[in-house]
Amino acid sequence: MLTRIAGGRVIDPAHGRDGVGDVWMRDGRIVDAPPDGRADATYDAAKKIVMAGAIDIHSHIAGWNENTARLLLPEQHRAAAPRPPATPLSNAGWSTFQTGCLYAAMGFTTVVEPAVSPHCALHAHLELADIPIIDKATLAVLGNDDYLLGLLRSSESEAAIADYVAWTLDMSRSLGIKVVNAGGAAAFKENVRAFSFDDTVPSYGVTSRRIVKALQRAVSELGVPHPLHVHCNNLGLAGNADTALATIAAAEDLPLHLAHLQFYGYGKEGERGFSSAAPSLAAAVNATPNVTIDVGQVMFGQTVTISSDVLRQFNARNQARPRKWLILDGDGNGGGIVPYEYRRKDFHNAVQWAVGLELFLLIDDTRRVFFTTDHPNGAPFTSYPEIFALLMSRDLRAQWIADLPPAAMAVTTLPSISREYSLAEIAAMTRVAPAKLLGLADRGHLAPGAIADVAVYEDAADRARMFRAAALVFKDGELVVRGGKVTHYRFGRALTVRPDRDRATDRRLKAYYEDRFGISDGYFKVPAHAIGRPEPFERVPCVS
Amino acid sequence: MPQAWIAGKPATLEAAIAEAARLLRASRLPLIAGLGTDVAGARAAIALAERAGAAIDHMHSGALLRELDVMRSSGVTLTTPGETAVRADTLLFVGTGVAEAWAATQQKRRDGGAGRRVFRLCPGRSPAPLGAGATAVTAVGKKAEELPAMLAVLRAHIAGRPTGEHGPSAKALREIAAELKAARFGVAIWSAATLDALAIEMLCGLVNDLNATTRFSALPLPPADNAVGVLQTCGWMTGMPMRTGFGRGFPEHDPWLFDGRRLAQSGEADCVVWISAYGTPAPQWAAPTIALTRQAAGTTFAATPRVCIEVGCPGVDHAGVEYLPQIGTLAHVEAAKPSEAVSAANVIARLASALFGDGARPC
Numbered sequence: 001m002l003t004r005i006a007g008g009r010v011i012d013p014a015h016g017r018d019g020v021g022d023v024w025m026r027d028g029r030i031v032d033a034p035p036d037g038r039a040d041a042t043y044d045a046a047k048k049i050v051m052a053g054a055i056d057i058h059s060h061i062a063g064w065n066e067n068t069a070r071l072l073l074p075e076q077h078r079a080a081a082p083r084p085p086a087t088p089l090s091n092a093g094w095s096t097f098q099t100g101c102l103y104a105a106m107g108f109t110t111v112v113e114p115a116v117s118p119h120c121a122l123h124a125h126l127e128l129a130d131i132p133i134i135d136k137a138t139l140a141v142l143g144n145d146d147y148l149l150g151l152l153r154s155s156e157s158e159a160a161i162a163d164y165v166a167w168t169l170d171m172s173r174s175l176g177i178k179v180v181n182a183g184g185a186a187a188f189k190e191n192v193r194a195f196s197f198d199d200t201v202p203s204y205g206v207t208s209r210r211i212v213k214a215l216q217r218a219v220s221e222l223g224v225p226h227p228l229h230v231h232c233n234n235l236g237l238a239g240n241a242d243t244a245l246a247t248i249a250a251a252e253d254l255p256l257h258l259a260h261l262q263f264y265g266y267g268k269e270g271e272r273g274f275s276s277a278a279p280s281l282a283a284a285v286n287a288t289p290n291v292t293i294d295v296g297q298v299m300f301g302q303t304v305t306i307s308s309d310v311l312r313q314f315n316a317r318n319q320a321r322p323r324k325w326l327i328l329d330g331d332g333n334g335g336g337i338v339p340y341e342y343r344r345k346d347f348h349n350a351v352q353w354a355v356g357l358e359l360f361l362l363i364d365d366t367r368r369v370f371f372t373t374d375h376p377n378g379a380p381f382t383s384y385p386e387i388f389a390l391l392m393s394r395d396l397r398a399q400w401i402a403d404l405p406p407a408a409m410a411v412t413t414l415p416s417i418s419r420e421y422s423l424a425e426i427a428a429m430t431r432v433a434p435a436k437l438l439g440l441a442d443r444g445h446l447a448p449g450a451i452a453d454v455a456v457y458e459d460a461a462d463r464a465r466m467f468r469a470a471a472l473v474f475k476d477g478e479l480v481v482r483g484g485k486v487t488h489y490r491f492g493r494a495l496t497v498r499p500d501r502d503r504a505t506d507r508r509l510k511a512y513y514e515d516r517f518g519i520s521d522g523y524f525k526v527p528a529h530a531i532g533r534p535e536p537f538e539r540v541p542c543v544s
Numbered sequence: 545m546p547q548a549w550i551a552g553k554p555a556t557l558e559a560a561i562a563e564a565a566r567l568l569r570a571s572r573l574p575l576i577a578g579l580g581t582d583v584a585g586a587r588a589a590i591a592l593a594e595r596a597g598a599a600i601d602h603m604h605s606g607a608l609l610r611e612l613d614v615m616r617s618s619g620v621t622l623t624t625p626g627e628t629a630v631r632a633d634t635l636l637f638v639g640t641g642v643a644e645a646w647a648a649t650q651q652k653r654r655d656g657g658a659g660r661r662v663f664r665l666c667p668g669r670s671p672a673p674l675g676a677g678a679t680a681v682t683a684v685g686k687k688a689e690e691l692p693a694m695l696a697v698l699r700a701h702i703a704g705r706p707t708g709e710h711g712p713s714a715k716a717l718r719e720i721a722a723e724l725k726a727a728r729f730g731v732a733i734w735s736a737a738t739l740d741a742l743a744i745e746m747l748c749g750l751v752n753d754l755n756a757t758t759r760f761s762a763l764p765l766p767p768a769d770n771a772v773g774v775l776q777t778c779g780w781m782t783g784m785p786m787r788t789g790f791g792r793g794f795p796e797h798d799p800w801l802f803d804g805r806r807l808a809q810s811g812e813a814d815c816v817v818w819i820s821a822y823g824t825p826a827p828q829w830a831a832p833t834i835a836l837t838r839q840a841a842g843t844t845f846a847a848t849p850r851v852c853i854e855v856g857c858p859g860v861d862h863a864g865v866e867y868l869p870q871i872g873t874l875a876h877v878e879a880a881k882p883s884e885a886v887s888a889a890n891v892i893a894r895l896a897s898a899l900f901g902d903g904a905r906p907c
Contacts, residue, residue, distance in 0.1 A: 010871060064873065065777045072616045074797055077783050084795025088594055088906040092795050097906055118627070122865065123874040126583060127780045130906070146630075189631060189729060191759045195845045225823030314755075315617055329623040329761045489906065517626050521876040523868065530865050530876035532584055532907070 008045025013407035014445035053109025053453030055434035062127035107455025121172035143179035166501035176226035223542035225439020227255035241277030260296025275411035278358035297356035299379035350408035452477035571815035580769035582864030601804030604767035623761035634727035639858035856885030
């Protein structure tokens with residue numbers, strides 16, 4: 001079937017396209033316009049904006065941590081509306097079904113869950129399988145696991161580390177590797193309460209820096225498209241910009257992605273010893289072309305922090321709002337769940353809000369700064385439309401700033417920044433750049449051959465309203481959203497990479513699990529037939 | 545061949561499913577209880593419950609929710625079986641049968657925990673001998689009722705607060721408190737099945753207090769019948785744990801209102817679907833209208849179910865995903881003895897199709 005999205009303003013920065021025209025789709029792909037110009041179905045997009053489906057590279061949407069947060073906070077996500085007939089459970093608050101529908105309604109078609117403990121990968125994939133509409137992917141968390149730290153302690157070869165990383169990617173069906181407070185969780189198990197980039201993990205004798213460098217090299221050598229995804233040490237602490245700067249410097253000449261940089265954008269200036277260090281971080285990012293970052297924007301309101309940074313979450317547990325929390329000394333990283341409310345009147349929260357926007361606005365290259373709230377840590381993903389609006393209007397920012405504590409704004413540069421994002425820059429940041437960062441050649445753009453993931457928006461002056469409810473969304477060429485409402489369910493795939501490895505690694509790991517835990521490594525595998533949906537995975541090629 | 549019965553008389557599976565659909569259609573408030581099934585079975589059952597406006601409960605919800613209620617109103621530090629096995633230098637077992645249940649998950653470990661210090665509170669009258677390799681094994685308390693007071697004294701000692709010094713266990717508790725504080729990585733292990741909410745709350749608090757100076761975590765052992773696997777599934781599908789009702793068209797969680805026993809005994813639920821694929825006996829508190837059980841022929845119900853269908857056991861008759869206590873997460877378990885027995889998930893999906901057609905099913 002040949003489908004035409006007719007007469008919209010097509011914004012496709014991957015190909016320098018920004019003008020009124022058509023987008024054609026057939027069999028789930030974007031195609032050239034047919035010579036006779038006849039379509040089987042036509043959707044009128046006149047006066048509307050047409051973009052590729054958006055891609056979220058970092059949003060905690062599935063897995064043990066996320067699900068435990070749901071169970072811990074029943075009062076925060078009660079369903080209030082009855083089920084629509086065609087989309088069961090889509091109104092169940094914070095359910096996987098609602099997650100897929102809310103993302104789709106905003107025109108997002110691919111979302112990455114960035115922190116899956118390899119031992120809990122099956123659980124994460126089962127949840128992802130119950131997220132309708134969108135495609136998904138996971139990043140596997142390494143860097144506090146005994147096996148890797150053991151390899152480093154005994155100075156094993158780079159090849160052995162790469163083989164282990166490849167084994168982990170395959171076993172956990174992941175698209176990439178993340179490291180969370182490298183070494184910090186392992187040190188915490190030995191009662192260390194603060195851990196920086198050049199600190200040493202007791203018992204293993206390796207520094208955080210060495211762990212990050214080893215994983216960065218392994219990911220790069222395996223040809224995994226997505227660079228190592230780093231959650232630095234010292235998240236949330238005053239003066240932690242130094243840690244992020246040291247990590248950026250340590251990238252040297254290989255690619256490195258720093259997650260939710262806003263949470264590392266803090267200096268110690270001002271009367272309260274807490275200030276924005278975003279300008280120096282942005283300058284460092286601008287000067288380091290092989291480094292990419294995502295922001296982790298904070299927005300005001302109730303949320304819950306969900307993190308594999310168990311050390312950080314343990315130290316933050318007494319700031320829980322409401323006062324309950326759960327810490328997991330898990331295999332490898334573990335994690336923690338700490339509910340939190342960001343308040344407009346709170347000095348620190350207001351500085352955090354400004355730091356995120358400063359990073360968005362001070363980093364020059366929109367293809368190296370990624371749009372995230374670290375959902376739900378900075379804010380739920382449902383706040384994205386408001387953030388788009390803030391990025392696109394300095395007047396709107398000025399209104400917000402006027403309501404925030406002046407002392408907080410005084411330790412940031414935000415009030416002085418006049419930059420406004422254009423729609424093309426929004427499209428580059430949320431479509432083109434994420435596809436490139438994840439190695440997804442057929443996403444994030446609208447040229448023939450691309451997957452027909454397309455979002456059509458009203459060109460409303462209220463940008464938040466525009467981005468909250470897409471007029472039309474197509475997933476794999478199929479209409480799934482009309483007028484901001486999901487019209488029916490379809491189920492997407494989880495994207496994976498599977499770099500080659502020395503098969504001797506499998507024997508080593510099998511023996512390791514039997515010796516250390518007395519269990520089979522087979523328990524941690526994710527067979528496709530366990531997922532309960534047809535063809536649940538799609539393999540993304542590695543770069544050679 | 546699958547085996548099925550209608551009113552105690554053998555029937556084809558198709559006829560049994562048709563009759564079950566008729567009963568559900570006629571019901572004002574169906575209850576889907578038991579829920580002893582794998583993740584696929586739970587997904588199918590929850591999807592059916594949503595469509596049918598039913599309430600859902602698990603046969604071990606009592607223990608599970610007692611524990612969850614404490615955790616969702618306070619703070620807790622947990623660990624995994626793996627970390628406990630390889631890292632813990634100190635174990636505190638609380639309650640009857642707990643040390644034995646833990647040992648059962650550790651049978652294949654070669655290192656039996658050499659040098660580990662082990663303490664047991666109220667282990668029961670004749671606890672099994674423990675501690676291959678453990679250097680200190682101390683047990684205090686015989687009656688479970690003593691536990692809350694004992695835990696309070698232990699916490700007071702750890703916090704350096706004064707306590708009433710009486711009873712034969714006073715000295716032992718003081719010594720245990722000192723040992724727990726001296727642990728490098730300690731783990732308190734319990735089962736909510738044998739503890740009340742107060743004891744669980746005291747244990748979570750004890751672990752928190754110990755973390756002021758050393759590292760200590762909790763490892764609650766899971767109930768049987770894939771209770772935690774069903775809890776997790778319920779969590780991601782509905783946002784809520786079990787004891788959730790869909791009567792108003794959206795999931796509502798209320799541990800009292802949607803307690804399966806209460807719903808059945810009060811007569812509020814007029815059609816009870818009982819699922820027990822792991823073979824646990826039928827409830828004595830209800831006469832299931834529709835029963836999906838592993839051993840239908842050997843199961844004695846309070847009254848003959850209107851429809852009874854024999855289903856396979858996950859991990860035995862067919863492969864399935866379930867929560868494994870030895871790893872502390874969900875795993876895919878292959879069939880140990882593959883058979884033609886039909887899975888609970890399959891029966892429930894066919895039942896849903898008979899009721900509502902194949903459209904608009906989330907699973």
